Amino acid sequence: MRVKEGNKEKDILEAAIKVFAEYGYHVAKISKIAEIANVATGSVYVYFKNKEDILLKIFANLWSELHKEFKLLTINSSLSQAEKLDGMIDLIFDVLTANQALAMVVVNEQNHLQKSNKEGFTDFYDKFLSIGETIIxxxxxxxxxxxxxxxxxxKQFVFGAIRHLVNCWANEPKNFPINKIRQNVKSIIKYGIAK
Amino acid sequence: MRVKEGNKEKDILEAAIKVFAEYGYHVAKISKIAEIANVATGSVYVYFKNKEDILLKIFANLWSELHKEFKLLTINSSLSQAEKLDGMIDLIFDVLTANQALAMVVVNEQNHLQKSNKEGFTDFYDKFLSIGETIIxxxxxxxxxxxxxxxxxxKQFVFGAIRHLVNCWANEPKNFPINKIRQNVKSIIKYGIAK
DNA sequence: ATTATTTTTGAATCATAATTCAAAAATAAA
DNA sequence: TTTATTTTTGAATTATGATTCAAAAATAAT
Known part of the structure; x- marks a missing residue:
């Protein structure tokens, strides 16, 4: 018998995030993902059904993590609704800004998956948004x-604004410092621009 | 001599907007665009250099139209800044909602062009955003x-929120009535969600 | 009508890259 | 060791669709 060495599935997933971020889903090549993952092209197909399956798993991991944390936040009854809303925004920023490449993928390829409308995907995404709804x-x-x-x-207003700003940050971190973004977003959402 | 019949360039452009909207830039086929435009595949290459050139022209037309109208708005000194901001938002909504397919293309393919960073494109886009900046x-x-x-x-906050909401409307017009979106966007931007 | 010129056509070409799969390499068990 | 089994490999296959281009069609001029 032989046992799998290392964790190729994880390596491929991480490489894919980088490659999708740099080139965009459609321009990204499987051979490039394999190269970055230090794996042969064929190995990718041992761990994933096809290219779309890789993207799907990236999103599934993300939504499932976010969903778990959101659940915790909502059941914490000591927080006000305004605090929960802030907390949600913080969580999204925390997860996305922890991995710049992941942020770009989430922000730019969301639409692709929504079109092909795979099960598994919309499931998590919907649950995720419905928690925000409850808080409001x-x-x-x-x-x-x-x-x-x-x-x-x-709900979509906030999602869209954050989505776009995270993309700005991922493209030009110098011009869009993430903490400034975070603080401005919270403030605009709460009080708007009027003085 | 022979003279061109009809306006094939316009036909192709309009068909491309529909096809890009339905399938997304990368999945859209030139042959499908030609079919919708009632034109042979080869004709597309008489009027456009290549696939990307078509997308580029779609955006150039849009930005140039918006830019023109924005200019008028800014030099109208009888308006307050808040009114100008409202006016800008109205203009974006007017242009995008006049053509659902165009709205989807703008919202979803923006990123693609920004990556390939063609001249002509960023020019208009930058001017467009800088007018908003002046008002603020x-x-x-x-x-x-x-x-x-x-x-x-x-600026990016507003742009991102609108971009995403217009996409929601284009996908599910029933669930996202455009006038409600317009009114909510203006209100959130001005006053936020706090009571 | 005939000719010259331009537009239109769409099948053939070409390029790219996803996917497959038979062989090679690695490991565990005997 | 040797064998059996599983993992890994990457060149070959295949599919797809963008782009080209020689021929056909359309019109204007003569």
């Missing part, structure tokens, strides 16, 4: 958030 | 906008 609803109920805001729209 | 700066100067906001971040 509670906030409106106890009058700490304005009732004029449409929850579905607000 | 004036607003801060005359104390109608908060000075705590970083202009560069705010």
């Amino acid at each position: 609803k509670e906030g409106i109920l106890n009058k700490s958030f304005s009732a004029d805001i449409d929850i579905k729209i607000f | 700066k004036e607003g801060i100067l005359n104390k109608s906008f908060s000075a705590d906001i970083d202009i560069k971040i705010f």
Whole structure:
């Protein structure tokens, strides 16, 4: 018998994140991913069904991690809704900014997967967004958030703004310092730009 | 001599917008674009250098139109900065929602072009964003906008939120009525979610 | 009508890269 | 060691679709 050496699946996944980030999903080549992972091209197909399967697993890992942490946040009843909203934003920033390449992939390839609409993917994504929804609803109920805001729209508003800003940071970290982004996002969401 | 019949360049451009919107730039086939435009595959190459050139022209047309209108808005000195900001948002919504397919292309393929970084493209895009910047700066100067906001971040914040919401609308117009989006966006930007 | 010129065509070419698979290498068990 | 089994390899296959180009069609001029 022979036993698998190292953790090639993990190596390939990490390489894929880098390569997808640099070239974008469609331009990224399997051979390049294999090269970065220090693995033969053929090995990629031992661990993954095909190219799309790799992207799918990248997202599944991310959503599942975020979802787990969000769950913890929501059940912490000592926090106000505003604090929970801040906490959610912090979590997203923490996870995405811990890995610049992952951030770029998430931000840019989301749409591709939504189109091909694989199971497994939308599952996590939907759960993830619905937790945000719960927080806003509670906030409106106890009058700490304005009732004029449409929850579905607000949710996507925040998601879109963060998505785009994280992309700005990933492309030009110097011009878009992440902590400044984080602080501005929280402030604009809470108070807007009016003085 | 023979003269060109109809306006094939326009037909191809319009077909390309539809096809890019439906499949995404990379999955879209030139042969499909030709089919929708009622033109032979080869004709596409009479009017455009290659596939990317088509995408480039789609964006160039859009930015140039928006830029023109924005210019008018900024020099209208009878408007307050808050009104100008509202006006900008309205213009973006007007242009994008007039053509659902165009909206999807703009929202999803922006990144692709920014990577290949063709001249002509970034030119318009930069001018476009810098007008927004001017409005915000004036607003801060005359104390109608908060000075705590970083202009560069705010600009991208708004752009990202709108970009994502327009995509939501283009995908599910029923669930994301455009006027509701427009009104919510303006309100969140001005006052935030706090009550 | 005939000719000259331009536009249009779409099948053939070419390039690229995803995927496969038979052979080689590595390890464990005997 | 030798054998059996599993992992790894990477060149060959295959699929796809962008791009080309020689021929056909259309029109204007003569």
